[in-house]
Amino acid sequence: MARAAVKAQAAEPLDGAERILQILSESARLFATTGYDGTSMRDIAEACGISKSLLYHHFKDKDEIYARITLGSTRELYQFVFDRLPEGARPIERIRGFMVATGEYFQRYRWAWVASTTAFWNDPEQRRQKERMMWRDRYENLLRGLIQAAIEAGELRPLDVPLAGRLILSSLNWMHRWYKPEKGMSAPQIADAYFDMILNGLKVEG
Known part of the structure; x- marks a missing residue:
């Protein structure tokens, strides 16, 4: 306990915004690795090196933290990818941009991604589920729009757009x-490789 108290005192100088970001980052890691039920407010406070009273100063309970992570991640994924689509590029290159940006978001915010993915199917709170679905639909429809644009531009053959989007x-x-950040390609590189495989196929031409 003494060591935790020392850490808490040393960590106090962070301003409010930095502290909240730290709490959300550490909480996402804990939720992703030990689950919602396996994570307590004490666990979060200790991971952040702060007192429980300081944690409760920023968040009223664990559910508020969880909602902030899982709802925010779904919404921010859409905005992150949308902002990185190459303007003025051919539709096919915008599909590449969509995939690579998704890989970049995953690499930067991996724990929030995992926690949000789990919550997407398991959270019993209907209001939060509806909001997640709304942002998920926007993200998926963004991709479908890019695929449709590529078909209309003659860059893709006519195909089932929703099915292609799901693929x-x-x-x-x-x-x-399965991704291991310390091994092999980065997540954006993997997304780019997927783009090549999906758009160009696996079979040797001729």
């Missing part, structure tokens, strides 16, 4: 189950 998203969404 691309499935390749990206399952990275968290």
Whole structure:
């Protein structure tokens, strides 16, 4: 306990915004690795090196932290990807941009991604589920719009747009189950490789 108190005192100088970001980052890691039920406010406080009273100063309970992470991650994924689509590029290159930006978001905010993915299917709170679905639909419809634009530009053959969108998203969404940041390619590089495989195929031409 003494060591935790020393850490808490040393950590106090962070301003409010930095402290909240630290709490959300550490909480996301704990929720992703030990689950919601396996994470307590004490665990979060200790991970942040702060007192429980300071933690409660920023958040009223664990559920508020969890909601902030899981709802925010779904919304911010859409905005992050949208902001990084290359303006004026061919539709096919905008699909590449969508995939690479998704990989970049995953790499930067991996723990929030994992916690949000778990909550997406398991959170019993209907209001939060509806809001997640709204932002998830915007993200998915953004990709579908890019695929449709590529078809109309003659860069892709006519195909089932929703099915193609699900194929691309499935390749990206399952990275968290096997990705090891210390091994091999980065997540954006993997997304770019997926783009090449999906758009250009696996079979040798001719």
